[in-house]
Amino acid sequence: MLRRTLVQGGFAVDEAADAYVARRRLAAGRYLAVLTDLRLPGGSGFDVIEAAREADADAAVIVMTAFGGVEDAVRAMKAGALDFLTKPVDTEHLMLLVGRAIERRRMLTENVLLREDAQRRHGLPRVLGDAPEFQECLKAVQRAAASDVNVLLTGESGTGKELLARSLHQLSVRAKGAFVAINCAAIPEQLLENELFGHEKGAYTGAVARKVGKVELAHGGTLFLDEIGELAPALQAKILRLVQEREFERVGGLQTLAVDLRLVAATNRDLRAAVASREFREDLFFRLSVFPIEIPPLRRRRGDVLRLAEEHLERHARELGRRGLRFSEATCKALVEHAWPGNVRELHNCVERAAILAKGLEIQPADLRLEPAAGGPRIADVVDLSGTLADVTRRATALAEAEAIRLAMAEAGGDRAAAAERLGLSPQALARRLKPES
Numbered sequence: 001m002l003r004r005t006l007v008q009g010g011f012a013v014d015e016a017a018d019a020y021v022a023r024r025r026l027a028a029g030r031y032l033a034v035l036t037d038l039r040l041p042g043g044s045g046f047d048v049i050e051a052a053r054e055a056d057a058d059a060a061v062i063v064m065t066a067f068g069g070v071e072d073a074v075r076a077m078k079a080g081a082l083d084f085l086t087k088p089v090d091t092e093h094l095m096l097l098v099g100r101a102i103e104r105r106r107m108l109t110e111n112v113l114l115r116e117d118a119q120r121r122h123g124l125p126r127v128l129g130d131a132p133e134f135q136e137c138l139k140a141v142q143r144a145a146a147s148d149v150n151v152l153l154t155g156e157s158g159t160g161k162e163l164l165a166r167s168l169h170q171l172s173v174r175a176k177g178a179f180v181a182i183n184c185a186a187i188p189e190q191l192l193e194n195e196l197f198g199h200e201k202g203a204y205t206g207a208v209a210r211k212v213g214k215v216e217l218a219h220g221g222t223l224f225l226d227e228i229g230e231l232a233p234a235l236q237a238k239i240l241r242l243v244q245e246r247e248f249e250r251v252g253g254l255q256t257l258a259v260d261l262r263l264v265a266a267t268n269r270d271l272r273a274a275v276a277s278r279e280f281r282e283d284l285f286f287r288l289s290v291f292p293i294e295i296p297p298l299r300r301r302r303g304d305v306l307r308l309a310e311e312h313l314e315r316h317a318r319e320l321g322r323r324g325l326r327f328s329e330a331t332c333k334a335l336v337e338h339a340w341p342g343n344v345r346e347l348h349n350c351v352e353r354a355a356i357l358a359k360g361l362e363i364q365p366a367d368l369r370l371e372p373a374a375g376g377p378r379i380a381d382v383v384d385l386s387g388t389l390a391d392v393t394r395r396a397t398a399l400a401e402a403e404a405i406r407l408a409m410a411e412a413g414g415d416r417a418a419a420a421e422r423l424g425l426s427p428q429a430l431a432r433r434l435k436p437e438s
């Protein structure tokens, strides 16, 4: 009768004929709510409460007690039951309690996620950047969001990998699901496996209850694996299986669990090189990099520096109660010219520091506390060194030529014939090179 009522109410129901079967079911499965009598063949309802709470510390257990069995009900609640029903069971009351129990379970899961999330962000900041290289990146994020492919975000430290991973999730059909992030470099291998896949009770000393891992929490949403390049070989194999088969086991678990998630990975390492040196599995690399997105460093989109700096200054000045803070002309120049090896994060930190150090409302270059780049500009700050040697040479040559032509034209006072002679070019050849984008 109970089963029929619950199924009619839209719940999926598993049954156990006695306490023994119930324990086995609970250890193996994932249940949002448990309904049990207190007197059962092969044990008591208290065994079931205990088993349910071992399986999931937040399990919602509802016990059924005989009419007038108030003492039993109180004992059951003390043992961890959420609520009780008196027999004969009133179906409306049953539906109400089960519905409420499931809602509570769902909210607890969300709270865990929210708590973790809140620590990392205070609202998703706006993604800023008009530079064509960065716009390309944003278009790629939008394309990826429209599909369900795995995405690999690469870029130097502080370029916005995590920010774009979150944006990707927000833009995707999974936006209602969870965005679960984990940093593979920040946690030792053993703990990381635990964090990722969870564990069963008794998987090792100290595993007193089942723990649900990040992979399970990301079900229906997006799993963000940050610094994937630091993943130990044994875990690489497990992530490969997760990506390929969409299944995994909890640590110490025999049951294979299925998940539905999108994987977004990020790294500031050259994964190709890690593959070449056999530190990173090639098969996993191929699986992850179905849709690679490379975020250019800030020094290759200098046009965005001021916008990023000003936006951050405004937000930060508001927090400090120093409205009206602004950069002086010379400060703007210094900001744009700096190489920003730590990219947007370094820029943000620098702006925050300057906002505090500034004496008046105008921030001076000295307030930025920028270290002059040692030994002049590094070639990598000027020329994009990715790709083949021929690519690099072509880019370096183009940059040097353009600068030499600009100088020659300036020195010749704009006289093309004179500039051409100085450069050893025919006037026609110079004219061709001066034409924008031939």
Ligand SMILES: Nc1ncnc2c1ncn2[C@@H]1O[C@H](COP(=O)(O)OP(=O)(O)OP(=O)(O)O)[C@@H](O)[C@H]1O
Binding pocket: 125, 126, 127, 128, 129, 155, 156, 157, 158, 159, 160, 161, 162, 163, 164, 268, 308, 344, 345, 348
């Ligand atoms: N285009 C952008 N617009 C606005 N804020 C940005 C942008 N890019 C990065 N940021 C900000 O810069 C900071 C660093 O970004 P994020 O943490 O996403 O970088 P990351 O690539 O993950 O860095 P790391 O490799 O060091 O973990 C964050 O506060 C982020 O909000």
Ligand SMILES: [Mg+2]
Binding pocket: 161, 162, 226
């Ligand atoms: Mg990051």
